[in-house]
Amino acid sequence: MKAIRLHAFGPAENLVYEEVPDPVPAAGTVLIEVEAAGVHLVDTMIRAGATGGSPIPVPDLPTIPGREVAGRVREAGPGVDRSWIGKRVVVHLGMVPGGYAELAVAKVESLYELADHVDAAQAVATIGTGRTTAGILQQARLTMEDVVLVTSAAGGIGSYLIQTARNVGAVAIGLAGGPSKVEAVRSLGAQYAVDYRDPDWAQALKDALDGQEITVLLDGVGGTNGQQAFDLLGPGGRAFLFGWSGGGPIEFTHEDLMTRGLTVGWALGAKLTSRLRELESAALEETTTGRWQALTTTFPLSEAAAAHRALETRATTGKVVLFT
Structure with a gap:
């Protein structure tokens, strides 16, 4: 099969498109003909030899990156119900990489069967980015009374957050x-x-709102823009933070919490990792029903290096997906 392999940590150019042996499904696993593989920001960090604070370990080399795949089951390993063969599925591979390839092995208990109308790009966006978003939203508990500010709203998580704010009847910014x-x-x-x-975006937004207070901030950007967004939160506002891709984390003080009555929480970590299956199911339900429609930027599998460069330079919209 063809796959992307990393032989040395470093720049995107180290991702090599080459022929490798077909994997063989072991007991309790299936072999998937990959149609689409998700590209995550963590993938770019691991490629460079770091984890960015992620619990995912730096792999031994050479490695095939990628942990989000959608496709059709070709083979079932020993002990696996053969009725899975031929089904369209989506899966998060967990701590074991191998997604940037024409074939991938996955544990049968991690599979989800895909509805016919859900395409592969939407599926891989949902299984990783979607499950994270579902976890954030379960904490934010948005209502129609909220005025919600989402930073990086054209990104994978941000686009889902905007749609959810719209769906519940909140004001979405x-x-x-x-x-x-x-x-x-x-x-x-x-x-x-x-x-x-x-x-002058912050002042322009404040003027446009004409006295309406922002009640919820959902921020994965940090840096200057995240800080300005935080400063726009009205009295009693809630901030849920899940990254700082645009710089350092937002800074706040006890005085912010006391005098402005703010609630600030870190939305990732153990709050999500202890119930990933639940969050994946919730995210897939949003996609299957059409309440979520992922924005995607796609590349051929052979151009994984270009996909990494585009993601790192913020030249993508929504979820980055590789097609075989």
Whole structure:
């Protein structure tokens, strides 16, 4: 089969498209003909030899990256019900990589059968990015009374958050970089889509809201824009943080919490990892019913290096997906 292998940690160019032996499913596993594989920001960190604080270990080399795949079951390993053969499935491979390939092995207990109308790109977006989003949303508990500000709203998680705010009847506000991404956020149902490249975006948004207070911040960006977004939270507001891809984490003090009555929480970690199956099921339900529609940026499997470069330079919209 063809696969992407990493022989040495370093830049995206170290991802090599080459012929490798077909994997063989062991007991309790299946062999999947991969149609689509998800690319995660953590993949780029691991490729460089770090984990970015993720519990996923740095792998031994050479390795085939990738942990989110969708496709059709070709073979069943010993002890696996053969009725799985031929079914369209999606799976998160967990701590074991191997997704950037034409064939991948997965544990049967991790599989989800896909409805015919759910395409492979939507599926891989849901199984990883979607489950994280579901965990964030279970903590945020958005209602129709909320005014919700989402940073990086054209990203994988952000686009789902905007759609959920819209679906519950809240006021949805999305930040994105550049006209095309702003338009994408608007197309998801955001009442306000704001270009954070405008140095005066925060004041312009405040003026547009005309006294309406932001009640919830959902931030995975941090840095200057995340800080400005945090400063816009109204009295009694809730902030749920899940990263700082745009710089360092948001800074706040006890005074912020006391005088402004804010609630601030870190939305990742053990709150999610202890119930991943539950969150995956919740996310797949949102996608299967059509309440979520992932924005995606796609590349051929052979161009995984280009996909990594695009993700690292913020040149992508939504979930990055490789097609075989």
